[in-house]
Amino acid sequence: MYLDPGLREIPTQIGIDSKDKEEGLKELVKTIHEGGAGAIAHLNHPGRMANPRIPGNLFISSTDRPCENGGAAPVRMEESGMEAVVSLFTDAAIFAEKVGFDALELQLGHGYLLAQFLSPGVNDRDDAYGGSFENRARFPLMVVDAVRETVDLPILVRVSGSEMIPEGIHIDETVRLARVLNERGIEAVHVSAGTVCSTPPWDFQHMFVPMGKTWDFAEEIREKTGVKVAVVGRISDLEHAAQLEKRFPDAYLAVGRALVADPDFIGKCLGSIPEPVRPCLACSEGCLGGVRSGLGLRCLVNPRVGREKLEDAPAQAPRSFAVVGAGLAGLQASLTLRERGHSVDLFERDEVGGQFNLAWRTPNKESMSKLVPYMKNAVDRIGVRIISSEARAGDLQGYDGVVVATGARPRIPDIPGLDDYRVYDILGDKELPRDKNVLIIGGGLIGVDVATALIPRGNRITIAKRTTDFGEDMEAIAKTLSLKMMKENGTTFSDHTSIYRIEGNRVFARRDDEEIVFEDIDLIVISTGMSSVDYLARELSGSVPVWLVGDARDVGNARTAIEDSYLTAREL
Secondary structure: OEOOOOOOOOOOOOEOOOHHHHHHHHHHHHHHHHOOOOOEEEEOOOHHHOOOOOOOOOOEEOOOOOOOOOOOOOEEOOHHHHHHHHHHHHHHHHHHHHHOOOEEEEEOOEOOHHHHHHOOOOOOOOOOOOOOHHHHHHHHHHHHHHHHHHOOOOEEEEEEOOOOOOOOOOHHHHHHHHHHHHHOOOOEEEEEOOEOOOOHHHHOOOOOOOOOHHHHHHHHHHHHHOOOEEEOOOOOOHHHHHHHHHHOOOOEEOOOHHHHHOOOHHHHHOOOOOOOOOOOOOOOOOHHHHHHHOOOOOOOOOOOOOOOOOOOOOOOOOOEEEEEOOOHHHHHHHHHHHHOOOEEEEEOOOOOOHHHHHHHHOOOOHHHHHHHHHHHHHHHHHOOEEEOOOOOHHHHOOOOEEEEOOOEEEOOOOOOOOOOOEOHHHHHOOOOOOOOEEEEEOOOHHHHHHHHHHHHHOOEEEEEOOOOOOOOOOOHHHHHHHHHHHHHOOOEEEOOEEEEEEEOOEEEEEEOOEEEEEOOOOEEEEOOOEEEOOHHHHHHOOOOOEEEOHHHOOOOOHHHHHHHHHHHHOOO
């Protein structure tokens, strides 16, 4: 929660700074308590990581250097400024206790203000607050001590076990910090990793970083200091939760995004809800991406997130529906229709899951493989009948309605000589090409994904597009790390490029009005966008009620396909 309106990371962030928040916070705490849980107030000062796009934000730090990956230049703090920050924390702690919070968590990690003092990679001071570990820890511990002396609530402290950069905080210093915190009687050290400035994939525990590193940090801190720890980082399935419960019998297990994907996750871990867990993919597509975009909290796998006020009422008059296409859109439409009491037949001529079966076949996206099996199991459990054949217009006349979820097909440009090429389905090959000169025409998500899949096989990649923003439709962290991988492996990026002729292994193009030729091309992959497949809806028009959903209606991504199908099916 923000401590002052000028210290926000996102416009919709919850504040704990003024009396007008009191009733709302009391209601929040009351709601949490009614659900049988305790409420912890997370208090954080962003320092130089306050959002520069929010008018009126303030930027202070241990340094006057901005984050190297962007942001405003901060003011180097004087001792008077430190005293003001201490007061912000103590005032917020008093407020939290007043409105009924059960505990506090102080943020000393993730590259925020107090970590900006702790980190030798940020703190460049030569006074009593810089240099040695003791000096760098002085101001953060002032905050901890002041809060301890102000309220009687248990205090957790969040830290980065390592900032995952050479010059940053490492586990040896975090162990020292945890030992000092333990001596001060704090309730637990909540062990994460990374910094929102330099290593956000670790900060957000993104699918592009290995699972379990934060668990190892927590174990080392516990063993070397005896402090109680809170273990965090992609705890999102029953197997890992059970393993960690045995590994850390006296610790807290901290769960975040798993509760966004599946609000019943804890109940399922405890065995009180005997259903499969809707998997968090650690993709950040809806949660982080939605918040950063201003859309609000969303989730790729859970279309109800952000729409909690909608009531999914049973159908007043159950009817029979055919859903055509068992990709993500068709699966979600079938689930929602069946949950509301309708009878559902789901037609799929190929493999259940559609194009999303290829999503996990690129580096670091293995977590994506969990979604289709979950949704297939869900439709089986709820009584949707899957018909493994192509649905033709004549097969659908006896239904009360038809939901067409036939997806989209690649849009192939009209280029003379373009006779031999591949599209996204190359990702499904049992054996990807090796040691080829590959030209990818189109540089959005699909083009970048294909490139990153081909690079480990020794292929030499050239990727061409008409504009400049390669990966423009990708989630921010996946985009950054995918493009980084491509650059490090010698990918040639050709922007402002229009290809107009192909002759054998020579590809002719114009780039900014300059004639260029791509020589010795062994393989061309087309990724110039997709077009909706909606012909079945046109054939059925007038004979049976029809609804288009997902890419068949409007080409988007996995999240929009699931959301569109859910919102449509809940009204039928």
